[in-house]
Amino acid sequence: MRTRKSALVAAMCAGLAATLVACGGEGDKDPDAGTNGVGKLPAAKIEGKARTAAGSARAVRLSGNLVTKGRTYTLNMRLKDGGGTGQVSTKGSTFELLRVGKDLYLKADEGFWSSQHGKSAEAGQGASGDAAHKLDDKYVKVPSGDPSYRRLTGFTDKKVMLEGLLGLHGEITSGDRGEVSGVRTIRVLGGKGGEGGSLDVSLEGRPYPLRLQRAGRAGVIRLADWNKDFTLTAPDKDHVLDYGRQIPEGP
Incomplete structure (x- = not known):
């Protein structure tokens, strides 16, 4: 009896795995699911959208x-x-x-x-x-x-x-995805290997810049409380x- 039950469980698991693969299951999960979609854009456009969002915000905290x-x-x-x-x-x-x-x-x-x-x-x-x-x-x-x-x-x-902080130098390329204070982000890099600075852009809500590594190791700034008056x-x-x-x- 135990052998028949084990065989049945194995068959069910195999069927479930096949269904997940056929539907693009966990192994092919869309990294942009539930995001604002900027992660799909070219790096230069991501940076541009981050600068636009920052410029239109009424308030921000810099630390x-x-x-x-x-x-x-x-x-x-x-x-x-x-x-x-x-x-x-x-x-x-x-x-x-x-x-x-x-x-x-x-x-x-x-x-x-x-x-x-x-x-x-x-x-x-x-x-x-x-x-x-x-x-x-x-x-x-x-x-x-x-x-x-x-x-x-x-x-x-x-x-x-x-305006003085957000500029990256050199060719803009896309980096890794990550998190800043629990918010999903995508990193854009300036110059080779990020020598021209890097910017972590929010993948949730408006694409605000959340963390800036300045070029030439000239400091790291976090940007938070966007639009909080x-x-x-x-x-x-x-x-x-x-x-x-x-x-x-x-x-």
Whole structure:
């Protein structure tokens, strides 16, 4: 009896396997099933769709490391049309930025301001110990005419950051499929072996870029919270101090 049952189970399994093969079963599963379909496109078109999706988004969060002009920045910024807010670290210093419209505010601790005083004392800039204490954890409004304004405001400008980050260099080719934070992605590569950077593009929903490896090992940036709006509010006047002189060059 057991032999007859075993033979029956084997026959059923064989029939099921044959049915799966005939229907293009598990062995031939379509990798694009349930996706947005961009994985079927040529690599250059995938990159183009990712850039278009990013450009049309109202908001995004950028986090990771960015290397530019020999300096490494660690970013955690939320950006939207009209401003941005978040934290930037470089060379052991950390500061917060907040931009509401054209108004840019900088907040840092006493150690940051003291270190800036040490770097710029010879130029007559920076904060003395007493001034650094007063500036501790207070917002400083950066004058629009200050040399630091343009450099710092770039960190809070969604369009500037995305246009500067998303470009790949060299011939664009398709890479492997994977996941970023649980979202299925396809990677596009710039240059030979990805030497021109790489971009992981979402295969779910809109084809937003989710992870960027910059060319020349110039940092890795994650992009998240696409189109998730947030509120930007200028700090209370009681929490804003007038630096009184030019912002140090340190940031």
